[in-house]
Amino acid sequence: MEVENKQQVNRFTVPIGPQHPALKEPGHFLITVEGEIVTDATVRLGYAHRGIERAVEERSWVQSMYILERVCGICSHIHATAYALGVEKLAEVEVPPRAQAIRVLVAEMERIHSHLLWLGVAAHEAGFDTLFMYSWRDRETVMDLLEGLTGNRVNYSANVLGGVKCDVDEAQADAIRQGLEFLEERTHHYLNVVTTDALFLQRTRGVGTMTRTQAELLGATGPTARASGVKRDVRVDAPYAAYDDYPAHMVIETNGDLEARFVVRIKELFESYRIIREVLDTLPPGELTARMPRRVKAGETISRVEAPRGELFYFIKSNGTDQPERIRVRTPTICNMASVVRLAVGHQLADVPMILVGIDPCFSCNDRMVIVEGANAERRSWTWEDLRQYGIEHYHQQSA
């Protein structure tokens, strides 16, 4: 007897976000599913757009540094570095080698904190919360070291135009070495876990596979591209700051699946540990800053650096005054976002969060306006003064 399949294939469109428990930052995805299988996906960005490119045109070179460092809370140092390197090139200022080496030092420590943060978030999305908690516990080590070095955990403000603010003494160097020893041991353990844990591999191996050609066509960058075999790393291709003296080695994997993205990022941690040790052992003596003119010579320049998520591109134009004429920021996440939408098709809906975190998305980087929308659909914005006043009252109430 033939059994008739009465089940209809129904097509549903599932909106995810802008505010959603599975998203750590706001983004809106429209996912069309037939049964459990994703057949189409679109993304809408801009929920964290703050108009930074416009804001810097109305501020001085020094003030702009402060704003650009706040494009992203995770990779603040690399934004400031890209900007400072570009402006220094325009102003024809020679930055002391010690300052350039310290920029590399902080950048690599930032990469460690960013990759460990990502490892935790990705493990959490896979339902592996033990790995999430361990990796975030270990990440505190590097956060403490960054705080010891620069005074801040997140927006370190290590850079100034013309150099860096912070120096490294022997005691700090020893503390960093000690911290790295602990982290290196832990990283070996994590590499072992993500490549051998059978349950975890079911969520990562062969999931979200992107071939090299796809990665190049979709414009992927950073660890996402390197996990698909694209040999591209700005630290290697176009060394900046002190990467000429402390060369980085590119970590390449060819499988292109989520597992490869885990392996690339974890292996990059070892590379960061090695670079940091080299910098600490051979830190050139000398000044930390060079004198920077208030007005920057007219001209245009391009500054490219390797952020934890991939290539960060700055186009800077000066008109000879103390304010920038135009600064264009192209962050790595926008390059990788196209790959998420494309890769999600054909996968189960439950794999979509993993594929999204696989690129290590950073929406704040991506978007760059405070709008508070009330339930009664009345829209208003909080001015700087409102926010400040709110903060003061909030903490008064707390302490009372």
Place this chain on the structure above:
Amino acid sequence: MTTEETLTLANDLLVNWVWSAESNRPEPNRLDVRLLSSTDLMPMVVGLRVQRLGYLAAITGLDPGPESDEMEVLYHFCAGQAVVTLRVSIPRVGGAVATLSDVIPSAEAYERELSEMFGVAVTGLRKPQHLYLPDDWPDGVYPLLKDADLSALPAAMPAALPNISKE
């Protein structure tokens, strides 16, 4: 290919050999090619792709301000250290460029951003909707144009911005 070889090949391809355009070297690792006509853009990009001269790293809109009739769109291609920039001049109001997304799919996001921030029409773009700006953003306000009147925005929009910069 070294940086020098890349830039020489790009210059031969774009300026000396096929198209008539102007070029200069603002920095040792950069080649700026000024297109004489915006219709040359697409064949030039295909030429760069065929020769495997780099990947599209970004598209930058450049508005000199209301005193000028023209604005520029910059297409940056990177290969190693080398950066080749194609500069296209278009009318400041009502200007248009052809989409590159048929050849380079990753160009779509940059072109949508260019279009909403500068009011440049990108012909052939499959999804011309806003990428970053809100859906209810008023028509005809392009925030990265130098003379953009942001005070015309609803009260929720950043009318507070000029006050911050005065402090």
